[in-house]
Amino acid sequence: MKIVVLKSSGNTHGSSNLLADKFIQGAKDNGHIITEIDVFKANVKSCTGCVACGYEGDCAQNDDMTFIRRAILDSDMIVFVTPLYYYGFSAQLKTVIDRFCAFNSSLTSKQMKSVLISAAWNTDGWTFEALETHYKTLVRYLHLEDCGSILGYGCGTVRTTESSEYPQLAYKLGKSI
Numbered sequence: 001m002k003i004v005v006l007k008s009s010g011n012t013h014g015s016s017n018l019l020a021d022k023f024i025q026g027a028k029d030n031g032h033i034i035t036e037i038d039v040f041k042a043n044v045k046s047c048t049g050c051v052a053c054g055y056e057g058d059c060a061q062n063d064d065m066t067f068i069r070r071a072i073l074d075s076d077m078i079v080f081v082t083p084l085y086y087y088g089f090s091a092q093l094k095t096v097i098d099r100f101c102a103f104n105s106s107l108t109s110k111q112m113k114s115v116l117i118s119a120a121w122n123t124d125g126w127t128f129e130a131l132e133t134h135y136k137t138l139v140r141y142l143h144l145e146d147c148g149s150i151l152g153y154g155c156g157t158v159r160t161t162e163s164s165e166y167p168q169l170a171y172k173l174g175k176s177i
Contacts, residue, residue, distance in 0.1 A: 001033070001076045001113075001177065002032070002033045002035070002050035002073075002074060002075040002076050002077070002141075003027055003032050003033065003034050003035070003075060003076065003077040003078075003079060003177070004034075004037065004071045004072050004077070004078055004079070005023075005024060005034060005035070005036045005037065005079040005081060006037055006039050006068075006077040006078065006079065006081060006083045006096060007019055007020055007037065007038050007039065007040065008038075008039045008040050008082045008083075008089070008090040008092045008093035008096075009040060009081070009082070009083045009090065009093075010040050010090075011083070012038075013158065014158060015083070015119035015152060015155040015156070015157070015158055015160075015161040016081055016083045016117060016118060016121070016152075016155075017081065018049045018118040018119075018158060018161055018162065018167060019067070019081070019117050019118075019119055019150050019152055019155075019161070019166055019167060019170040020036075020079065020081040020117050020170070022167045022168070022170035022171040022174065023115070023117060023150065023170040023171065023173055023174035024036065024108075025171055025174060025176075026171040026172060026173065026174025026175035026176075027172070027177055028174075029174075029175055030174070030175050030176075030177060032174075032177065033044030035071050035075065037067075037068055037071060038157060039068070039090045039092045039093055039096050040062040040090070042063075042065075042068065042092070042096075043064045043136060044063055044064050044065050044068065044092070044095050044096055044099060044169060045061045045063050045065075045095075046095050046098065047095075047099050047101060048060070048061070052078075053090045053101065053103075055101055055102070055104050055105065056102070056103060056104060056105045056106065056136075057102065059099065059102040060106035061099070065096070065099045065102075068096060068099075069099075069102070069103050071105070072103075072107065072112075073103065073106055073107070073110065074086060074142050075112065075174060076110075076112060076113060077112055077113040077147070077177070078095075078112055078113075078114045078115075078144070079113065079114070079116075079117060080093060080114065080115070080117070080138075081093075081114045081117045081118070081120050082117075082131075082134065083118065083119055083120070084118050084119065084120035084121075084122070084127065084128065084131060086131055087127070087128075087130040087131060088131055088134060089131065089134065097138065100142070100159060102167045104133065107142055108141075108142050108143045109143075111143045111144070111145065112142075112144055112145070113142040113145045113147045113177070114138075114139060114142075114145065114146055114147065115146075115147050115148055115149065115150075115173065115177075116131075116132075116135045116146075116148075116149040116150075116151070117149070117150045118131060118149075118150070118151055118152065118157060119152035119155035119161060119166070120152065120153060120156075121154070121155070122153065122154070123153045123154040123168040124134060126148055128151045128152060128153075129150075131151075132149070132151070132173060135149070138143075140172075141148065145151065147173075147177060148173050150166060150169055150170045150173060152166040153163065
């Protein structure tokens with residue numbers, strides 16, 4: 001299976017990317033082909049709502065979303081990786097998701113699989129509620145098959161993340177795909 005991993009942390013060696021790397025290792029160990037995209041560093045402009053794409057065509061903006069779009073549509077699974085910023089996706093990942101409108105029909109008709117990986121400093125039980133709700137809405141709207149989530153509570157530093165159960169859980173999820 002081809003898997004595209006959309007990483008969106010400004011901290012390249014941070015907790016959310018650590019969990020993503022463990023997932024990737026497990027998926028590779030199971031024979032899957034991985035494409036990693038650092039959407040934090042990508043040049044992706046915000047959707048302007050101009051609808052020049054007609055919701056299924058070329059975007060009026062010429063940026064890295066052209067490459068990201070091809071990578072997504074060439075894959076069987078999307079892995080959304082984000083640090084938890086104010087209880088939601090990072091702005092960079094949300095910007096990429098907003099740009100899905102230019103290939104909405106192609107994306108929904110593929111019926112791809114998906115995974116959510118996130119890390120947060122907070123340990124309160126409600127920490128990931130808003131993110132999970134948004135993710136589940138994307139899964140429903142885009143006709144994705146949710147294959148699981150790794151939600152790292154209390155992963156405020158790489159050291160605490162490394163000593164937690166979450167890296168092993170991420171590896172196991174990747175290996176199970």
